[in-house]
Amino acid sequence: MNFFRRQRYLVDFTLSSLLRRKGKNLGLLLVYTLIVFMLASVMLFTHGLKQEIGKVLQASPEIILQRMEAGRHALISDAYLEKTGELRGVTERRGRLWGYFYDPAVKANYTMMVAEERNLLGTEVIIGNAIARTRGIGPGDYITFRSHDGETYSFIVKGLLDSGTEMFSADLILMSARAWRATFGVAEGWYTDIVLSVSNPREVANIAQKLSRRMPDTRPILKQELLRTYDAIFSWRQGILFVLLAGAIMAFVIFAWDKASGLSAEERREIGILKSIGWETSDVLQMKFWEGAILSLLAFLCGYLLAYLHVFYASATLFEPVLKGWAVLYPAFRLTPVVDGLQLATLFFFSVFPYTVATIIPIWQVAVTDPDAVMR
Amino acid sequence: MRKSGSFLLLIALLFGLFLISLLDTAGAVPEAEERLMHTRALVTALGLTDPALFTEARYTRHLSQADLHSAFQDHPMALEHFPSGSLILPPQVGSGE
Numbered sequence: 001m002n003f004f005r006r007q008r009y010l011v012d013f014t015l016s017s018l019l020r021r022k023g024k025n026l027g028l029l030l031v032y033t034l035i036v037f038m039l040a041s042v043m044l045f046t047h048g049l050k051q052e053i054g055k056v057l058q059a060s061p062e063i064i065l066q067r068m069e070a071g072r073h074a075l076i077s078d079a080y081l082e083k084t085g086e087l088r089g090v091t092e093r094r095g096r097l098w099g100y101f102y103d104p105a106v107k108a109n110y111t112m113m114v115a116e117e118r119n120l121l122g123t124e125v126i127i128g129n130a131i132a133r134t135r136g137i138g139p140g141d142y143i144t145f146r147s148h149d150g151e152t153y154s155f156i157v158k159g160l161l162d163s164g165t166e167m168f169s170a171d172l173i174l175m176s177a178r179a180w181r182a183t184f185g186v187a188e189g190w191y192t193d194i195v196l197s198v199s200n201p202r203e204v205a206n207i208a209q210k211l212s213r214r215m216p217d218t219r220p221i222l223k224q225e226l227l228r229t230y231d232a233i234f235s236w237r238q239g240i241l242f243v244l245l246a247g248a249i250m251a252f253v254i255f256a257w258d259k260a261s262g263l264s265a266e267e268r269r270e271i272g273i274l275k276s277i278g279w280e281t282s283d284v285l286q287m288k289f290w291e292g293a294i295l296s297l298l299a300f301l302c303g304y305l306l307a308y309l310h311v312f313y314a315s316a317t318l319f320e321p322v323l324k325g326w327a328v329l330y331p332a333f334r335l336t337p338v339v340d341g342l343q344l345a346t347l348f349f350f351s352v353f354p355y356t357v358a359t360i361i362p363i364w365q366v367a368v369t370d371p372d373a374v375m376r
Numbered sequence: 377m378r379k380s381g382s383f384l385l386l387i388a389l390l391f392g393l394f395l396i397s398l399l400d401t402a403g404a405v406p407e408a409e410e411r412l413m414h415t416r417a418l419v420t421a422l423g424l425t426d427p428a429l430f431t432e433a434r435y436t437r438h439l440s441q442a443d444l445h446s447a448f449q450d451h452p453m454a455l456e457h458f459p460s461g462s463l464i465l466p467p468q469v470g471s472g473e
Contacts, residue, residue: 011380055412056415059419094423111431164414165411171428172422221425298386301387301390301393326432327430331427331429336408
C-alpha cells in the first residue's frame, strides 16, 4: 500500500513538473501522438485491406487461362475453350469478355464486362457506383460510348451495382455480349480469357501444368497467385509511403532523443535541489520514469484510438489521395474492423519503451553525482 | 482532485476506449458480413480477380492479370510512372509455369 501511495505522490510531482513546461511538453505529446497515429493508421489499414481482399478473393475462379501473343495478353478463341473441356477435374469452363474503356469526358478508365446471367438487353448497362458519382448519372439515365469504329452507342442505365461491393465493382460496366462485341469489335468465338473451375483444389497445380503443356502459348493464373499478390500488397518492405514515414520517424527519434537525453540546465538544477533536500537516486529515477511513461502512454493510446477511428469509421480519408494517384474513379468503402495482436504489441513496444528508456538513462548519470556539483 | 487522480481517470478512460476498440473487432459485425457475402457473390458470378483500388492504369487495375513486364512496356528504359506503382509490389506469380 505504501508503495502505491509513494508512486502516486511521484506521479503528482511529475505532472506538476511537466505542466511547468507546458508548451514544450504539449508540443512533444502532439508530435508523438501524430507519429503513433500515422504508424497505427498504416498498420490497421494495410491489415484490414489484406484481410478483406483475401476473404473476397477466395470466391474468385481457380484458374484463369490467358493466351499470350508476342509476350502480351491476347484474345483467346473458343477452340481453346473446347480443349480445356477434355481435361479431367475441370468442372466448369467459360470464356470471359471484358476490356478497358477510356472515357475522355471524365478522363477515367472503366472496366467493361459481359454479365450473361443478368440478361441485359443490347441497349442496357449496369454501372458501378464510382462511375455514377463521377458522371452524375443514375438508373434511367443514358450513357454514350464511342465504339472501336467511331460509332457512338447510347445505353440506358438499368441499375447500379450494390454499393457494398464497391471495392470490387467501382469502375465496372456490365453489358450484354452483343453490345460488348459491337463496342470493341471482337468477333464471335473470341474471348478475353477463359475461367476454369476445378472440383478438387489439390488438382489445380496439376491441371495448370497440363494446360501449359497442351497449349504452350497460354498462361494459367491460379487463385493462389491472386491471393499471394494481394497478400503482398503494400508490403512493409516496399513503398514510398513507408520511405516518407521512415523520414518522419527518424526526425521524431532525433527530436525525442534530444528532448529526453539532453538535460537542460533547469532540469539539472531541479535534480540537484531534489537530491539536496533528501531525495534518493532511486526516487529521481522513478520520477523520470513516470515522466517518460506518462507522455508515451498518452501518445500511444491517443494515437492508436485516433487511427482506429480514422481507418474503420472515417474510411481512411487521409490515405485516399495517396491511393487514388492519378485515377479518377476511386471506390468508397468501409473496412471491417480487424486488429492484428502481434502488430499492436510491436507498435506498443516501439512507441512506449524507447522513449521511457531514453528519459531514464541521462537522468541516472546526473542523479548519481554529487548534488553540489550538479547545481554549480 | 489530485493531479494523479485526474491522470489515472484519463488513462482509465483511454484504456476503456482501447478495450472497446478490441471488442469492436472481436464482435461479429452483421453489416460487414452481409457486405462480404454480396461482394463474394458478385466475384463468383462475374469471375472477378482484382479489387478496383487503382483504376489509373490497366496493369494496376488488374494487378494479377497484367503482363509481368507491363510497367516497362511503353518504350525501352521506361520506368514505372503511375503513383500506385510506388505503393504496391509486382504480381507474385510463377507457380502456374
